[in-house]
Amino acid sequence: MKIRIKPMAIKQALIAMSVSIALAGCAGNSTNNSTGNQVAAEKMTQLAESKKIQELTENYFNESMAFNPIYSTFVGETKYNDQFDEPLTEAVFAKRLAFEKKYLASVNTIDSSKLSGQDLLSYEVFKRDLEVGIREFGLPEHLMPISQFGGVHSYFAMLGSGSSAQPFNTAQDYRNFMKRSVGFSAYMDSVITTMQEGIKKGVVHPKPIIEKLIPQLSAHVVDDVSKSVFYGPVAALEDNENISEDEKAKLKSEYIAVIKQVIIPAYAKVAKFVAGEYLQNGRDTVGLSALPNGKKWYEYRIETNTTLPLTAEEIHEFGKQEVARILSEMIKVKETVGFEGDLPAFFEFLRTDDQFYFDSKQGIIDGYTEVKEKINERLPLLFEVFPKADYVVKPVEAYREASEAGASYMPPAPDGSRPGIFYINTRDLKGQPKFSLETLSIHEAAPGHHFQIAIQQEVESLPKFRKFGGYTVFAEGWALYAESLGKELGLFTDPYMWYGRLSDEQLRAMRLVVDTGLHAFGWTREEAIAYMLANSSMAKSDVVAEVERYISIGGQALAYKIGQRHIRMLRNKASAALGDKFDVRKFHTQVLIDGALPMPILEAKIDRWIESQKS
Incomplete structure (x- = not known):
């Protein structure tokens, strides 16, 4: 997958221009000569700007490793394996801020009108990230x-x-x-x-x-x-x-x-x-709004976690609409399986009946391992690009299981020495219902996080700052969008498995309501817990863990549904514009092949792809 212009491509372009200039000279026509020279000059300028953005982002990544030796180890850079991040001091913060500002000044000297393809994406992503990151230095994030x-x-x-x-x-x-x-x-x-x-x-x-x-x-x-x-x-x-x-x-x-x-x-x-x-x-108090300058702080969290110009009010309202819609779908499942009580009684039935839960920790791991093979068989229906790295299913280690989420994903080693890891928290058997097997596996592993992150790491020509970078709204939005592909993959045929999909999406919809409620509208921890218990079949222990997560990292939970909505919107736009020419496999390739992107930059890229497919 050759994406970025490489030195050899630059050399070939220069040779082609030389031939073009020579031929123009042989023609003996002064007008043609002038035109040829102008074209050659324009191409030389484009190549120069292309080289500048490539070198700038590469230098930034390499220099930033000295600031982030732990991150360096995680992305497979071994130079700083004996070092730890510098202690938290004002001098260190000032040095890092100066570093970011230096590179922003440099990127602002590049003429983006001369860039295209990967170079244009890199310019747009790099400039945006620097601008947003610099603003964080004005907030007291470091105090916690x-x-x-x-x-x-x-x-x-x-x-x-x-x-x-x-x-x-x-x-x-x-x-x-x-x-x-x-x-x-x-x-x-x-x-x-x-x-x-x-x-x-x-x-x-x-x-x-x-x-x-x-x-x-x-x-x-x-x-x-x-x-x-x-x-x-x-x-x-x-x-x-x-x-x-x-x-x-x-x-x-x-x-x-x-x-x-x-x-x-x-x-x-x-x-x-x-x-x-x-x-x-x-x-x-629990919300960011209760802290000094908290309203501005939460607005910044919304921006960084969604990459979109959204307000807490509109996110809160969208969340409530989605919660209501999903509840109506859950009622249909209740009716399909013949449960005679009301929806709260159905929730209680799902929370407590032994048929929906494993009787051992190993049983949970075995269940997800079996589902892995089932899903893998179906992936070619919707995908044409696959990660080289595999993933394994493992329980969360005992020392961190008490406060970890129900599931998580760790990317494979960049050098291929270690597979990706799909972690399952087996501490609470009632926290891992059988009806979540298919949807949770899709989200955390394939074609969710494992596909998105592993493919991003494996694209050889992707600049390092993008290969190992990311956006919550892209990563989590993709994973939740991937869940929505379940029926297209021939999954969710069991009504309880479909309920598991709805339950997972309901969690993400409730997050929009609860996160904004806590950090923008003064909700208490207890109000948030009560809201989630009333609108889902989640175990109380899981609800408490979720609410405390939103309190701790306000804004992060907004990324899932917002990202899913935007990717689905882009798919619908492409399908409507291309009609019979639309191929969902090629659309998925376009979303994944350039790594994680902010939503506005992804949208502009998909718009360009749509136009290219029309012709």
């Missing part, structure tokens, strides 16, 4: 650096477990992580300092969020080092054939010392602070 739904405390544990992106193949790999651990400890000290600043400025997490954060931190404070998740690489040493026995003994001793003397104390210090001083100063 960790939460129960994410932060370095979670990412570091994933790396240190030996089951994620951090390599543990050689002795140097082990020493890299030991050195990185020292950087982690320094960063965690800055987390405390920054959160103390947040207390002074009144920018703190709500108390329910803080209470969920405490066990995530204290889980890593253990007396028996062999019980630590960070002991995983030590246990793996025994089977490592790349390291000599003498070196293994030395590494084991040094590594255990780092766990005891660096990693555990870092977690213990932050856990103590969060459970004490921070919890005491936690707030009773």
